[in-house]
Amino acid sequence: MSAVPRTSPAPTGRSSRTGTTGAVLHATRAELSKILTLPGVWIVTGIILALDVLVMSASAGLYAEAVANITPDGIIEIFIGEPQAATVAVLDMLVASSLQIGVFLPIPAAVIAGQEFRSHQLGLSVLAVPRRGRLLAAKVLATTAYLLVVAVLIAGISTAFTYAAVRDWNPGLLLTGDAFLGQGRFVVFAVLFSLTGFAITVIARSTLIGIAVTVVLLALTMMRSPARTGPGLDAFLPAGAGRNLLLDAGANHLSAGPVHGLLVLVGWALATTLIAGITLGRRDAR
Amino acid sequence: MIEVVRLSKRYGDKVAVDDVGFTARPGRVTGFLGPNGAGKSSTLRILLGLDAATSGTASINGKRYRDLDRPLRTVGALLDGAGPVPERRAVDHLAWVARSNGIPPRRVGEVLDVVGLADVARQRVRKYSLGMGQRLGIAVALLGDPEILVLDEPANGLDPEGIRWIRTLLRDHAASGRTVLLSSHLMAEMAGTADDVVVIDHGRVVAQGPVAEVTAGHPSLEAAFFALTGDRPGPGR
Numbered sequence: 268m269s270a271v272p273r274t275s276p277a278p279t280g281r282s283s284r285t286g287t288t289g290a291v292l293h294a295t296r297a298e299l300s301k302i303l304t305l306p307g308v309w310i311v312t313g314i315i316l317a318l319d320v321l322v323m324s325a326s327a328g329l330y331a332e333a334v335a336n337i338t339p340d341g342i343i344e345i346f347i348g349e350p351q352a353a354t355v356a357v358l359d360m361l362v363a364s365s366l367q368i369g370v371f372l373p374i375p376a377a378v379i380a381g382q383e384f385r386s387h388q389l390g391l392s393v394l395a396v397p398r399r400g401r402l403l404a405a406k407v408l409a410t411t412a413y414l415l416v417v418a419v420l421i422a423g424i425s426t427a428f429t430y431a432a433v434r435d436w437n438p439g440l441l442l443t444g445d446a447f448l449g450q451g452r453f454v455v456f457a458v459l460f461s462l463t464g465f466a467i468t469v470i471a472r473s474t475l476i477g478i479a480v481t482v483v484l485l486a487l488t489m490m491r492s493p494a495r496t497g498p499g500l501d502a503f504l505p506a507g508a509g510r511n512l513l514l515d516a517g518a519n520h521l522s523a524g525p526v527h528g529l530l531v532l533v534g535w536a537l538a539t540t541l542i543a544g545i546t547l548g549r550r551d552a553r
Numbered sequence: 554m555i556e557v558v559r560l561s562k563r564y565g566d567k568v569a570v571d572d573v574g575f576t577a578r579p580g581r582v583t584g585f586l587g588p589n590g591a592g593k594s595s596t597l598r599i600l601l602g603l604d605a606a607t608s609g610t611a612s613i614n615g616k617r618y619r620d621l622d623r624p625l626r627t628v629g630a631l632l633d634g635a636g637p638v639p640e641r642r643a644v645d646h647l648a649w650v651a652r653s654n655g656i657p658p659r660r661v662g663e664v665l666d667v668v669g670l671a672d673v674a675r676q677r678v679r680k681y682s683l684g685m686g687q688r689l690g691i692a693v694a695l696l697g698d699p700e701i702l703v704l705d706e707p708a709n710g711l712d713p714e715g716i717r718w719i720r721t722l723l724r725d726h727a728a729s730g731r732t733v734l735l736s737s738h739l740m741a742e743m744a745g746t747a748d749d750v751v752v753i754d755h756g757r758v759v760a761q762g763p764v765a766e767v768t769a770g771h772p773s774l775e776a777a778f779f780a781l782t783g784d785r786p787g788p789g790r
Binding site: 301382391 | 598601603604605621624625630632634636640645648654655693
């Protein structure tokens with residue numbers, strides 16, 4: 268151990284930014300550092316992406332065969348006994364492929380949020396950024412940026428596998444506006460749904476509870492029992508809203524339209540983040 | 554300067570801090586003494602904005618901690634209950650703390666050198682011993698080259714050489730006109746480091762002032778402490 272060197276008396280350049288914007292910028296960069304240096308985040312993200320590749324690989328052969336058998340009048344039979352217009356079906360399949368893995372994104376979101384409640388890191392985070400609203404804003408911004416990248420990667424993987432299947436039939440299909448719109452909607456869903464899981468983890472102060480509540484929200488939609496839950500309830504659940512936002516109403520039984528779905532997802536993300544902000548602000552940082 | 558005025562904290566019916574008031578001045582090391590559960594940590598946590606006070610105020614240079622711009626450049630703190638995630642590397646832990654307050658990245662290497670962790674900076678914190686973890690906490694406190702240090706039991710887990718180093722560091726810090734508020738159970742260590750002491754028991758301040766004044770009539774700070782808190786030296790409360 269040795270004597271303490273002093274820092275420069277007047278910070279310069281980027282570190283001299285002051286005020287709320289500068290403080291949020293510093294805090295967001297710190298939160299990004301926390302995300303990118305936590306092994307758990309990399310492990311969970313790696314597993315999700317590997318699972319994506321595995322699932323897409325497993326179905327690639329059957330999918331390519333279905334594309335090869337598209338009739339001259341443009342009909343495809345991806346699922347036996349369910350003939351559909353090929354263009355619509357392929358684009359729907361593209362988004363559904365992203366969605367089936369995207370529903371796991373709340374897990375890294377919960378790991379990111381839950382790190383604060385392990386080993387009392389929250390205490391140090393509040394020491395560094397004592398304004399809790401600013402701290403939460405930085406966390407949300409950094410988590411959104413990370414989730415955005417992972418969601419785009421998932422969309423990229425499903426696009427790559429779909430391209431491999433359709434390149435001999437219609438290679439330009441995945442560059443159409445409809446294809447980009449579909450994947451764009453998926454990215455919006457993945458980020459908003461994951462932010463909901465992130466906020467629930469902050470409210471519950473537990474990664475496991477955050478994941479469990481997200482799974483319950485998913486299961487309520489996956490079970491798809493409108494007779495029990497009612498079509499109205501499904502439309503107001505985040506995963507149900509995701510289906511409504513992403514999937515084609517002509518080929519799927521949906522409980523509401525895409526705009527309704529988007530508003531519900533935004534509502535869940537905003538409401539849970541607001542509650543997370545209130546609980547973070549009112550409770551002691553323990 | 555640190556000013557605590559009529560500070561109280563209740564957890565339901567339990568009073569953790571009761572009308573506590575004291576001042577820690579620049580150029581002096583102020584020792585904060587008290588038995589386990591006396592309210593020391595609660596007071597420090599309120600001072601640093603981690604816990605909310607039931608009543609009273611705690612300020613740093615006339616401001617609440619939360620109102621300080623880039624607070625780690627003004628206050629460096631080591632608290633039990635504010636630590637790193639074990640899976641993260643020490644250097645990464647310090648890097649995010651530095652970024653949060655716009656502290657230049659080179660400070661990370663500098664403070665790692667200062668606390669003697671430069672060679673193990675890329676190890677995960679979970680591999681650290683208690684003493685290494687404590688030195689990492691001290692490194693965090695020193696990152697912003699703060700004018701005020703608030704340290705809760707900084708000598709915990711340190712070897713004799715480390716204890717001597719922290720004593721010298723705190724004395725040098727105060728000698729350069731900075732403020733040090735130090736909580737410790739080690740009476741001999743406190744007697745050799747502090748200029749002023751604040752003794753707290755059952756949430757209330759029972760004595761405060763220069764060490765010589767508080768220990769007047771007692772053979773040592775330890776004897777004065779036990780006389781003031783009503784405890785006898787032994788296995789514990």
